[in-house]
Structure formats: C-alpha cells, structure tokens
Amino acid sequence: MQDFATTLWNAVGxxxxxxxxxxxxxxxxxxxxxxxxxxxxxxxxxLGALVGAFRFPGRGVVTVLLNALMGLPPVVVGLVxxxxxxxxxxxxxxxxxxxxxxxxxxxxxxVTPIVAALTRQVIEDLHSEYAxxxxxxxxxxxxxxxxxxWDARYSLLTVALAGFGRAVAEVGAVIIVGGNINHxxxxxxxxxxxxxxxxxxxxxxxxxxxxxxxAVIVNAAVMALRASAVRSAYA
Amino acid sequence: MPDACLKTIDGGYVxxxxxxxxxxxxxxxxxxxxxxxPLVDDIDLDIREGRRLIVMGSNGAGKSxxxxxxxxxxxxxxxxxxxxxxxxxxTAMREQAMVFQRPVMLRRSVIANLQFALAVRGIGxxxxxxxxxEALEQARLGDLAKRPARVLSxxxxxxxxxxxxxxxxPRLLFLDEPTASLDPASTLAIENLIATAHARGxxxxxxxxxxxxxxxLGDDIAFLHAGRLVETGxxxxxxxxxxxxxxxxxxxxxxxxxxxxxxxxxxxP
Ligand SMILES: Nc1ncnc2c1ncn2[C@@H]1O[C@H](COP(=O)(O)OP(=O)(O)OP(=O)(O)O)[C@@H](O)[C@H]1O
Ligand SMILES: [Mg+2]
Numbered sequence: 001m002q003d004f005a006t007t008l009w010n011a012v013g014x015x016x017x018x019x020x021x022x023x024x025x026x027x028x029x030x031x032x033x034x035x036x037x038x039x040x041x042x043x044x045x046x047l048g049a050l051v052g053a054f055r056f057p058g059r060g061v062v063t064v065l066l067n068a069l070m071g072l073p074p075v076v077v078g079l080v081x082x083x084x085x086x087x088x089x090x091x092x093x094x095x096x097x098x099x100x101x102x103x104x105x106x107x108x109x110x111v112t113p114i115v116a117a118l119t120r121q122v123i124e125d126l127h128s129e130y131a132x133x134x135x136x137x138x139x140x141x142x143x144x145x146x147x148x149x150w151d152a153r154y155s156l157l158t159v160a161l162a163g164f165g166r167a168v169a170e171v172g173a174v175i176i177v178g179g180n181i182n183h184x185x186x187x188x189x190x191x192x193x194x195x196x197x198x199x200x201x202x203x204x205x206x207x208x209x210x211x212x213x214x215a216v217i218v219n220a221a222v223m224a225l226r227a228s229a230v231r232s233a234y235a
Numbered sequence: 236m237p238d239a240c241l242k243t244i245d246g247g248y249v250x251x252x253x254x255x256x257x258x259x260x261x262x263x264x265x266x267x268x269x270x271x272x273p274l275v276d277d278i279d280l281d282i283r284e285g286r287r288l289i290v291m292g293s294n295g296a297g298k299s300x301x302x303x304x305x306x307x308x309x310x311x312x313x314x315x316x317x318x319x320x321x322x323x324x325x326t327a328m329r330e331q332a333m334v335f336q337r338p339v340m341l342r343r344s345v346i347a348n349l350q351f352a353l354a355v356r357g358i359g360x361x362x363x364x365x366x367x368x369e370a371l372e373q374a375r376l377g378d379l380a381k382r383p384a385r386v387l388s389x390x391x392x393x394x395x396x397x398x399x400x401x402x403x404x405p406r407l408l409f410l411d412e413p414t415a416s417l418d419p420a421s422t423l424a425i426e427n428l429i430a431t432a433h434a435r436g437x438x439x440x441x442x443x444x445x446x447x448x449x450x451x452l453g454d455d456i457a458f459l460h461a462g463r464l465v466e467t468g469x470x471x472x473x474x475x476x477x478x479x480x481x482x483x484x485x486x487x488x489x490x491x492x493x494x495x496x497x498x499x500x501x502x503x504p
Binding site: 129130132133135136137138139143147151152232235 | 328
C-alpha cells in the first residue's frame with residue numbers, strides 16, 4: 001500500500017494527463033446530473049412558483065409535502081425506480097434499467113422536490129413584497145408567476161446550483177438503477193465506491209479531487225452570483 | 236375658494252357655490268375591524284371627479300388602511316366601496332393607480348419598471364415606447380433609465396413610482412405620503428407631477444402630514460382620528476378653522492389624547 005502523498009500525486013497525474021476513462025466518467029456524471037437538474041427545474045420552478053404565489057385549499061399540505069420530499073433517502077428512491085423499471089415492473093418494457101436514462105430519472109426525482117421547495121420559499125417571500133403593487137397594477141395570474149420568477153432569477157439560480165450540488169454527489173440511487181456498468185453507467189460517485197473497494201486508489205482519489213473541485217466551483221458560483229445581485233440590488 | 240363637495244361630520248352638506256362635480260367614488264359605512272379592532276370605523280366619504288382630496292391624521296390613524304380599502308386591495312369587514320355607482324371590481328381598479336407609502340420597485344431597471352406596468356395592461360409596441368419616453372421625461376429620470384430601480388435614491392424611487400402610476404393613465408390616483416422624507420427640491424418635483432396630472436383631469440386622493448402641501452395641493456380635506464372620519468371640508472376652511480378637537484389639536488401640533496366619546500373637547504395645552 002502506497003502512502004497517501006504518492007497516491008494523491010498519481011491521482012493528480014491522471015487528471016492532468018486527461019486519462020480517457022476518467023474523462024468518460026466525468027462526462028457521464030455531468031450529463032446525467034445536468035439533465036436531471038434541467039428537468040427538475042422545468043418541473044420544480046413553475047410548481048414552486050405556483051405554490052408560492054397563490055392561495056388555494058390544500059396549499060399548506062403541499063408545502064409540507066415538498067419540504068418533506070427534500071429529504072428523500074436516495075437509496076429508497078433508487079429502490080422504487082428500480083422496481084418500476086425492472087423487467088417485472090410497470091415500466092419494464094421500456095428496458096431502461098441500467099441505462100443513463102434510469103439514472104437521470106432517479107436523480108430527477110431526488111432534485112425536483114429540492115428545487116420546488118426552495119423556489120416556493122423564494123417566490124413566497126418576494127410575493128409578500130410585491131402582492132399589493134401587483135394587485136394595484138392589475139397583474140394577471142400568468143404575468144404574476146412570470147414576473148416573480150424573473151425578479152427572483154438570482155436566488156433561483158442558486159436554487160438550481162443547490163440541486164446540482166446534491167445530485168452530482170449522490171451515489172445511492174444511481175448505483176441501484178445504473179448498476180455501475182463499466183463504460184455505460186459508471187459515474188464519479190459510483191466509481192469511487194467501486195475502485196476504493198478494489199484498491200485502485202489513484203482513480204478513486206482523482207475522481208474525489210474532481211468532485212471536490214466541482215463542489216468548490218459551484219459554491220464559488222453561488223457566492224459570486226449573490227454578490228453581483230446585491231451590487232445591483234436585485235437580490 | 237373651492238367647491239365644497241363633502242359631507243360634514245354632522246351629515247349635512249356645505250352649500251356648494253355651483254353644482255358639485257359628478258361623484259366618482261364613494262365609501263359607504265366602510266369599516267375594517269380585524270379581530271373586532273376598529274382600525275377603520277364606519278367611514279362615509281364622497282370622492283368627486285377632478286377634485287383633490289387630502290387625507291390627514293396622526294400616525295396609525297388608519298389613513299393608509301382607508302386608502303387600501305378604497306383602492307380595493309383589502310376588503311372592508313363591513314360597508315362598501317362604490318365606483319361610478321357600482322361596487323368596486325377589477326375593471327374599476329384599472330381606472331385607478333396607487334403610489335404606496337414605501338414604493339415597491341421591481342428588481343429591474345428603471346425603464347423595465349415602466350414597461351412592466353404598461354405591458355400588464357396590454358400596452359405594447361410603439362404606444363408603450365411613447366408612454367415610457369414621456370414618463371421618463373416627466374419624472375426627469377432619462378439619465379437613470381438603465382439603472383436598477385432599487386439602487387435609486389428615495390426621492391428618485393418616489394418619482395419613478397409616481398411616473399409608473401401615471402403612465403397607466405388612471406382616472407383616479409391614490410398617493411400615500413408621496414413626499415415623506417424628501418428634500419424641498421424633490422418635493423417640488425413630485426408636487427409638479429401631481430399638479431400636471433390634476434390639470435389633465437385626474438382625480439387625486441393624497442395622504443400627507445404636511446400642512447403647507449395640503450394647502451398647496453388640496454381642494455378638500457378629510458381628517459382621520461383613530462380610524463374615524465372626524466372632519467371633512469374645503470381645505471382652506473379645515474386648515475384655518477378646524478371644527479373637531481382632534482384636527483384642531485393636530486394642526487396646532489398638540490398631542491390629542493382624548494377618547495373618542497368626546498371628540499369635541501380638546502385637551503389642555
Ligand atoms: N392588515 C392589518 N391588520 C391588522 N392591523 C393593521 C393592518 N394594517 C394596519 N394595521 C394597523 O392599523 C393601524 C392604522 O394603520 P395605517 O397604516 O392605516 O396608519 P396610517 O394612518 O397610515 O399611519 P402613518 O401616518 O404612520 O402612515 C395601525 O395601528 C396598524 O398597526
Ligand atoms: Mg400610512
């Protein structure tokens with residue numbers, strides 16, 4: 001067993017040399033996670049905005065539900081999606097199990113409640129400030145949702161980044177529905193788990209470094225966005 | 236001396252010098268009593284076309300609440316607000332505009348704030364460009380058009396809020412302390428905008444704590460005390476010779492602590 005410094009050195013070497021396997025794994029990770037985040041935003045932003053901007057019966061229940069779903073255990077989501085997609089399941093004929101699509105589905109289910117719940121909070125706060133002005137101007141329901149989403153754009157970008165951060169680091173769901181198949185469904189987190197158990201620490205650590213870098217970049221992006229929003233008083 | 240057009244507190248009418256302007260809106264026994272607290276209490280008020288009504292009264296008297304009730308932003312717990320003889324509804328609200336005590340600026344540029352107000356009324360294209368230009372010029376905000384609205388100074392924000400309200404060409408304009416905490420130059424700018432609007436025939440309802448402003452801009456005054464209308468009448472008359480204890484005390488700058496059961500006894504100075 002090599003010492004940590006050597007392993008880290010070799011890992012950095014893999015990254016700098018652009019190791020083909022490494023690149024493939026990172027690319028798949030980003031493809032799966034970004035797809036899931038985009039779909040989650042397409043569903044979660046309007047959903048959160050509707051719950052945040054309107055009063056309707058059952059609104060409290062929906063809010064509690066969204067907040068609760070934020071904490072969905074990934075392995076449970078993975079299991080449920082597995083059961084749906086497995087040969088005997090209702091969606092079995094689609095033959096999606098152990099494909100990147102299955103992973104996207106699982107991550108979308110994990111991220112959508114996060115995006116929707118955080119959006120609901122952001123939009124509700126903004127709406128409490130705008131409500132009377134909008135009523136005075138005679139803003140209709142569609143314009144209201146659109147205007148709130150647009151005026152909350154900076155906060156909502158950070159919401160999307162929060163969803164991305166959660167999805168990219170997630171392992172439990174994607175390993176169940178993706179199966180961690182080499183060159184097919186192997187992403188950063190699942191590869192780290194596998195290669196570590198196999199003792200291939202260089203690749204595992206290289207991916208760990210990349211994952212960490214992504215986390216740092218995402219957080220830096222959130223902070224930069226906040227700062228620029230505050231500067232123009234758009235926050 | 237302007238025409239008297241308001242009911243006096245004892246329910247009679249001040250003799251008008253000529254026929255009063257047509258009635259635009261009316262509060263009939265309007266009350267707002269959340270959890271039984273009479274914050275706005277049984278208010279009868281006539282607002283006539285083309286007139287400028289000033290609402291005065293101490294902090295917490297219920298002026299802003301009354302204005303929101305008249306504008307239809309909150310529903311009265313009893314009584315009704317009548318617009319051109321019919322109950323106030325959404326289409327009636329489109330003929331009104333309001334500038335709030337704390338201006339609400341969208342998180343967009345100055346020009347986008349104006350465009351938004353027009354767009355929600357279905358005004359687009361060349362007509363919108365024309366009105367936006369006109370509003371920017373009137374409010375002297377041309378140089379600031381591209382700036383985020385929320386970084387403007389308080390006075391600039393008030394000018395923008397007023398310009399945005401006027402761009403919607405309302406028949407009636409509600410103004411909730413539009414010049415509070417502004418310097419004399421900004422106050423003058425706002426007062427000029429209001430005067431121009433009035434000259435175009437827009438009916439004005441304005442809250443102010445400034446006696447000079449009430450005299451300059453007001454045709455009529457309605458004085459509120461603890462949620463009740465204690466005095467209405469022509470501006471000059473109410474300011475010179477207030478008949479209610481609350482208005483007299485307020486105008487003399489005294490604290491009026493009397494309870495409402497005896498509104499005509501003023502406290503010893
Ligand atoms: N939605 C509400 N529910 C309960 N109480 C309210 C509500 N809105 C206002 N109030 C209370 O009603 C009273 C009158 O408020 P309002 O804002 O009308 O005062 P105002 O006359 O405009 O005072 P100011 O000169 O300070 O602006 C205040 O005591 C306020 O706390
Ligand atoms: Mg007020």
